[in-house]
Amino acid sequence: MDLHVKRLSNLRSLVDAESTGSDLIGLVRELFPICRSITGDGLRRSLAKVGEVIPLATHEVATGTEVFDWTVPKEWNIRDAYIKDAAGRRVVDFQRNNLHVVNYSAPVRARMSLRELRPHLHALPEHPDWIPYRTSYYAESWGFCLSQRQLESLADGEYEVVIDSTLQDGSLTYGECVLPGQIADEFLISVHICHPSLANDNLSGVAVATALAKVLASTSHRYTYRFLFVPGTIGPIAWLARNPAAVQRVKHGLVLACVGDRGSVNYKRSRRLSADIDRAVAHVLRSKGAPFELRDFSPYGYDERQYCSPGFDLPVGSLRRTPHGEYPEYHTSADNLEFVSADHLMDSLTTLLEVVDLIESDFHFINLSPMGEPQLGRRGLIGSVGGKAAKPDQLALLWVLNLSDGHNSVVDIAERSGLSFDQLRGAIEALIRCGLLEQGPE
């Protein structure tokens, strides 16, 4: 009998909320100052920090490599950048905030009038104190970002303009953490790690993915988990191009982005709309009791765009809190360390842990006493005095028994009963223990 006693996945029981919350915000803080881009040393240093927490392999893809419709671009590195006024003061200074340089700017070293300089300056009139985040990948140019107040304070006259960057052949870097499970089928977690000093977008995703990998590395699990820490767009495209066999094994996947702000959880379904991952996330959010939002797939977003392109159509959804572009601080200097919190990072992680628990446990169980209800009372599963209302635990027992006919998986039972996976797990384990339930063929 003991051979059949099954314990279902319960990752949350392995996690201490307080210390994990502290780890989460700690990693965001540690990574925040680094100037990342889609290539270059900032990216490598960031991956090295992640590699201190979880086993991480880094891959380098040489400049010029063709990956589907794209070519791996030059490697960008930057040492310094500034605009000096006539008096030699740094009126815009990369050393104070790396958002001040348009990311991927070509090197420049020139003196010019404000009129000549002006087309290279980006500001946000509607948020006069914030510095915007701008990029110029795939089209060589340069520029500075500054607050509207800074822009307005620039006097006419000549300025010294320096971007001490390099754009040279090198490579694109991404990190990969594979945690082998009992089966080769994979659960993919992907986060972009190319943005410079922006906290929610997407150091929050990096931190939560790292914490999730750390939990999974500490325990056995059914699926093989693959975590990708990639530069946006070109990163997943490079990975997809180089890993055709692994692509075939992806059975579930999530892109994590913007998971540290105070907004409620927002899930964007995969292109398939009702893949197992879509149903599992929807159920976890419904049974949590907190506000949430579900959205259908759209091809605008983060790297789910690549995983869900028609040539792959992987079952990969996207978990966010406030979606990118829907908060004013998005892609500005106001997406800073105050914008995210340990509590919200932890809430995102907790949601993911329950999603993973449910996916890990999504078996088809078989009721071994399917003709009428089995007598639960003599097995000690319900109280002996009748006549009162059913308690949730009893409901879970009844739902699991009623639907475990070989056609309904645990996700099916969860959806139809509306009960939380915690409740179902307890019922399933109890029914297995007393011989009323067994796992069906997969």
Next chain:
Amino acid sequence: MDLHVKRLSNLRSLVDAESTGSDLIGLVRELFPICRSITGDGLRRSLAKVGEVIPLATHEVATGTEVFDWTVPKEWNIRDAYIKDAAGRRVVDFQRNNLHVVNYSAPVRARMSLRELRPHLHALPEHPDWIPYRTSYYAESWGFCLSQRQLESLADGEYEVVIDSTLQDGSLTYGECVLPGQIADEFLISVHICHPSLANDNLSGVAVATALAKVLASTSHRYTYRFLFVPGTIGPIAWLARNPAAVQRVKHGLVLACVGDRGSVNYKRSRRLSADIDRAVAHVLRSKGAPFELRDFSPYGYDERQYCSPGFDLPVGSLRRTPHGEYPEYHTSADNLEFVSADHLMDSLTTLLEVVDLIESDFHFINLSPMGEPQLGRRGLIGSVGGKAAKPDQLALLWVLNLSDGHNSVVDIAERSGLSFDQLRGAIEALIRCGLLEQGPE
């Protein structure tokens, strides 16, 4: 031509509302005082009363008989029970209300202090004047139920405690009324008849089922109707275990419970969710014009739990008014003769009659003039002056003609048109009479 003239089921036309309402409440009143349980003479006497109205066979299943996961329990009978205070007064007296004894209590005859007695006393602090209904099936024990006020008035001191019951080998009894139809396929109506002096739960169900059987016994019908009057849970399990052939013939079914209170009609779908019975009841409720509620199946409830267990998965829904457990009077002495009324019992019966009419008439008819609309005017089916709005009768003619293509049954037409079955019946009969419609192959 006459051979093709068809009259569709119209049970309501056979029923006089006033006398039937009076019969319904009369039977509830007659059965109310009897102390029933899941076995015993109270059950037998109740079945005998039903048997005075309709042809009823009673079956006895011996104690110890194994029925699936269950064993038929001992037979319980009770003559008297009371708690006497030190002065010899019956402070709790079974003769005044049979709810005072925990149903199925083992015999006891003892003197004990209030402190010793207290664990055996059940009351409802939130409704201090009501006596709760409690049972102790399948776990031998004893107890008394009393109002909170009674409980609080008990002084310390010694009490004489007597339950003059027997728990002995005997049998479980259930009643069965089979009304053969033109076909062997069956329509099952099941009611539990094990509760003692509780009016809505479930003498209301017993009375409505009896009245429905009486109507069906008085006329010819297509389906074979089987009415079961059974003790809850163990009753249907015993019936299911002993009647495998009949089980196969059940094409539609309903469990009736709590159908006499003033609440609106509430229908719980079968486990299949869209069986013919589910669609027929939903349509009847939608076209009645009165408030109603539809709910999906859940495995918590009355005997639909057994019929809808995964080994059977019969198309059996449950018709109720206020569902069990959702009214404060549920399983208390306040579920009494004032709690139910002839009008609400009659409304439940009327709903059932229309459901049966619709199921009986759920044929596929064929429009014999399907190319364009047939000319209804020259057949006297619509008025000759044109230009005005269509009347409901005309709409029914048009809907029946339009959808009678061999793919749509009467329930399909009812659902899609939203017209009441009375309207459709009139149209169908008129179209058959003038040769525009005939019944298709079944």
Next chain:
Amino acid sequence: MDLHVKRLSNLRSLVDAESTGSDLIGLVRELFPICRSITGDGLRRSLAKVGEVIPLATHEVATGTEVFDWTVPKEWNIRDAYIKDAAGRRVVDFQRNNLHVVNYSAPVRARMSLRELRPHLHALPEHPDWIPYRTSYYAESWGFCLSQRQLESLADGEYEVVIDSTLQDGSLTYGECVLPGQIADEFLISVHICHPSLANDNLSGVAVATALAKVLASTSHRYTYRFLFVPGTIGPIAWLARNPAAVQRVKHGLVLACVGDRGSVNYKRSRRLSADIDRAVAHVLRSKGAPFELRDFSPYGYDERQYCSPGFDLPVGSLRRTPHGEYPEYHTSADNLEFVSADHLMDSLTTLLEVVDLIESDFHFINLSPMGEPQLGRRGLIGSVGGKAAKPDQLALLWVLNLSDGHNSVVDIAERSGLSFDQLRGAIEALIRCGLLEQGPE
């Protein structure tokens, strides 16, 4: 490369709103005074007017011809009709309003008292100034319609009653405009043209159909378009009976009626409920931004009743503004030239043009770079500075690329993206131009 450059249908770009609006109301005004019926010279004169705008064949079907369940009735013509009072004054006069005669009235020439005359008089007590429209097809009789005020002013005494009409063997007339396309598959547009001086019902439909045919006649198109100008009910039945081969080729169809009033657009789905035409109209209405209503098919309405009869079940929906019978002016003298406007006729036409554009363009396109997103930036399809929100045009590019996997037609993409067909057309044409998209096999 040029061989693959495809321009999608864009009918609206061919239409000048002001002059077309003027043409629309002009045709309604021109046709308004004619006394039409389901047969006769009024119908022929009306078709001749339409034939001045578009190429129109007229067909005559002889009285007595059997068409399915119907027989083509006698031809009705009328020269004059009146009721003269004792003083010889025309108190009811067909020359003032042709609604005064019950349409299809048999000839009468008699003197009678008011009491004898009264059963032949029809008025509307609830709208005392309006003359009702009444017909007596298929049952020989006669009558007059008049306002309630006129009716009440009739003094007792003798009246001279004259209806100078003829009901004789002749023929039923209908008009047909066929515009051959690149394929033989047909798009059917049907309007009834049998009502006398009623503007919205259905000179609005006649005018809009004529204008749509005029646009289509001026350009090439994929489908073959067939416009039917028919007397109600008997007209489409006669056409269906006489054109079995064309019936087979109808892939999409619309009945137009009541399309000139100020109500919002209301679409009644075909009997199939989700035919391509149903989905296309729904999408156009959803993306227009104006209020609208979608209704499921019902067999009560105009000539969609015939096209959607079960023997044909054609994918023919009905486009209306306020549906017939749902405005008080319906079938009264208040459905006059003030009740319709050029703007509303034009809005109905514009909606139809976009529906036709979408149906014409409903191909399956294939993304030629389906592995990940293609790099739009280097093809000049999106801006080079990143970090800002996507513009609608970019969204359209992404949606078209993402869903063009061979399984989704343009209507599918339109539905799922929610983008207007104008946006999708621009994206499709741009993607074809740069070689990222091609048309799949049909």
